[in-house]
Amino acid sequence: MSDYERQRKRHLARALTLAPDLIERLEWSADQLAVHRVQRLRELVGYAIGGSPWHRERLAGVDVARLDEATLRALPPMTKTDLMAHFDKIVTDGRVTLDRVNAHLETVSTGSYLLDQYTAITSGGSSEQRGVFVYDWDGWATFWVGLFRYLLRAKWADPELASRPMVWGWVMAAHFTHATAALSRTFASSDSINLRFPVTLPTERIVAGLNEAQPDILVGYASALYVLSAEAEAGRLRIAPRKVLSSAEPLLPETRAAAERAWNVGVGNVWGTSEVGGTAIPCDHSGSHLGADLMIVEPVDEHGHPVAPGEPSAKVYLTNLYNHTMPLIRYEITDEITVLPQHCPCGSAMPCIGDIQGRLDDVFEYADRRVHPHVFRSALSQHAGIVEYQVHQTPHGAHIAIRPHGRVDLDQLRRELAEALHATGLESPNITLETVERLKRDDGPAKLKRFVPLANEDSQRTGRHTLAATI
Ligand SMILES: [Zn+2]
Missing domain, CATH: 3.30.300 (GMP Synthetase; Chain A, domain 3)
Known part of the structure; x- marks a missing residue:
C-alpha cells in the first residue's frame, strides 16, 4: 500500500467517525441549528482574526463574543478576487501559499496531500475567475459527509443496500482538481463503487459504460442528464437508478421532467460549491436542504441587502463554519437562489431552496x-x-x-x-x-x-x- 493510500484510508476512517454526528444534525430543530451556527461563527471569526493577517485587519474591532447572525451582516463581504489577490494572507497556515498550492495542483493526479494534511481544489463551475480552495483534514472529511449524509443514512437504513457496495455513476468532471473527482478518490471504499464517466467522452461511450455499470445512483451535470435521458427514452441507455442527482449546473424544469420520465425516480438537485461543499443537498423527498449546521447562507440582492424567503436573490454570501484553514466569511458567489418559505415534507428544519435557474452553461x-x-x-x-x-x-x-x-x-x-x-x-x-x-x-x-x-x-x-x- 502506498503512503497516499494509507493516508487516504485514515482520512476515510475519520470521515466515517464524523458521519453519525453530522447525520444526527439532519434531525435538529431550527433552534438547535441556530445556536450551533452562532457558536461556530464565533469560533471561526476568532480563529480568522488570530491566524489570518488579512482578516485581522478587516475585522479589527469586531466583538467576537457578541457576534451573531444579525451582527454578521455588518461585516464586510469578500469576493473571489479578494481571495486570489490576498491568498497567502487569508490562509491561516503560513506555509500554504498560492505558489505552493498551484505547484501542488500540477502534480495532484499522482495522488498526494499538500503538507501531508491539506486537500486543494480549483473551482470548476461557471464563475468567471479561477478560484483555488484549500481544506484541512477535518474540513475535507466534513465536506464529503456534508454532501453525502442523506445517502449514507439511506444506505445504512436499507438492509439490501447495507449488505453490498452502492454503485455510483458519475457523469461529471474528469480532473482530480475538481471537488467531485477529488472526493471520490479520497473517500473511495469497499462500501461504494465510484465509476466516473467524464462528460468529455463521446455520448455513446458514456451510455455503454453506464449500461455495464448499472449504477444505483446516477450523478451528472444537468446538461449531461438531459442528453442521457434522451438516450434512455431512445432505448439505448438501459439503467434503473434508485436516485438521480443533478449537480453543478442549473436544473431547468424541462431537464428535471425529462429525467423523471426516463427513469421514473425523483431527481435531486445538489447545489455544491467549492467554497462550502454541500451547500444544498436533496433529501429523500427531493427537497434541496441548505447545510444549515455547516455554513451560513445569506441570500442578498445586488446591493448586498438580505432578501426574504420566497424571493430570488441576486447573489449569496457564504460563510464556511467548518474549514478554519481558509476562513471564508461572507464570501460572495453570484448564484441566484430562492429559499423556500415552506418546510419540506421530510420534516427537516434545514430550509430548502428552489431549483437554481440562472447561469446555465451551454452545450x-x-x-x-x-x-x-x-x-x-x-x-x-x-x-x-x-x-x-x-x-x-x-x-x-x-x-x-x-x-x-x-x-x-x-x-x-x-x-x-x-x-x-x-x-x-x-x-x-x-x-x-x-x-x-x-x-x-x-x-x-x-x-x-x-x-x-x-x-x-x-x-x-x-x-x-x-x-x-x-x-
Ligand atoms: Zn426534505
Whole structure:
C-alpha cells in the first residue's frame, strides 16, 4: 500500500467517525441549528482574526463574543478576487501559499496531500475567475459527509443496500482538481463503487459504460442528464437508478421532467460549491436542504441587502463554519437562489431552496456531436495564468478570448483544446485563441456569458430562442 493510500484510508476512517454526528444534525430543530451556527461563527471569526493577517485587519474591532447572525451582516463581504489577490494572507497556515498550492495542483493526479494534511481544489463551475480552495483534514472529511449524509443514512437504513457496495455513476468532471473527482478518490471504499464517466467522452461511450455499470445512483451535470435521458427514452441507455442527482449546473424544469420520465425516480438537485461543499443537498423527498449546521447562507440582492424567503436573490454570501484553514466569511458567489418559505415534507428544519435557474452553461452542437462546456472548462482551468475566458463556438471548433495574468502557453493550450475536442469525435477541430485585456459582457457589467454557442449567436440575431440551444 502506498503512503497516499494509507493516508487516504485514515482520512476515510475519520470521515466515517464524523458521519453519525453530522447525520444526527439532519434531525435538529431550527433552534438547535441556530445556536450551533452562532457558536461556530464565533469560533471561526476568532480563529480568522488570530491566524489570518488579512482578516485581522478587516475585522479589527469586531466583538467576537457578541457576534451573531444579525451582527454578521455588518461585516464586510469578500469576493473571489479578494481571495486570489490576498491568498497567502487569508490562509491561516503560513506555509500554504498560492505558489505552493498551484505547484501542488500540477502534480495532484499522482495522488498526494499538500503538507501531508491539506486537500486543494480549483473551482470548476461557471464563475468567471479561477478560484483555488484549500481544506484541512477535518474540513475535507466534513465536506464529503456534508454532501453525502442523506445517502449514507439511506444506505445504512436499507438492509439490501447495507449488505453490498452502492454503485455510483458519475457523469461529471474528469480532473482530480475538481471537488467531485477529488472526493471520490479520497473517500473511495469497499462500501461504494465510484465509476466516473467524464462528460468529455463521446455520448455513446458514456451510455455503454453506464449500461455495464448499472449504477444505483446516477450523478451528472444537468446538461449531461438531459442528453442521457434522451438516450434512455431512445432505448439505448438501459439503467434503473434508485436516485438521480443533478449537480453543478442549473436544473431547468424541462431537464428535471425529462429525467423523471426516463427513469421514473425523483431527481435531486445538489447545489455544491467549492467554497462550502454541500451547500444544498436533496433529501429523500427531493427537497434541496441548505447545510444549515455547516455554513451560513445569506441570500442578498445586488446591493448586498438580505432578501426574504420566497424571493430570488441576486447573489449569496457564504460563510464556511467548518474549514478554519481558509476562513471564508461572507464570501460572495453570484448564484441566484430562492429559499423556500415552506418546510419540506421530510420534516427537516434545514430550509430548502428552489431549483437554481440562472447561469446555465451551454452545450455546443456540431453536426451530429454535442460537446459539453466542460471539455473547454477542464483544459482552461488547468492553466493558472488564466484569469477568465469566453468561448465562442465556430463552425468547426471555437474561438476563445482569454484574459491572462502572467504567462500562458498558448500553443500548448491550443493543442490541449484541439485534442480534447478531437476526443469527443470532432474531426480536425479548429481552435483560435486571443488574449484580451477585458472580456465583452453583453448583459451588463456583472454577468459574463462564458460559452456562446453558434445557435445562440444566430438566435440573438433573429430573436429565436430554442430549448436545444440553451440546454
Ligand atoms: Zn426534505
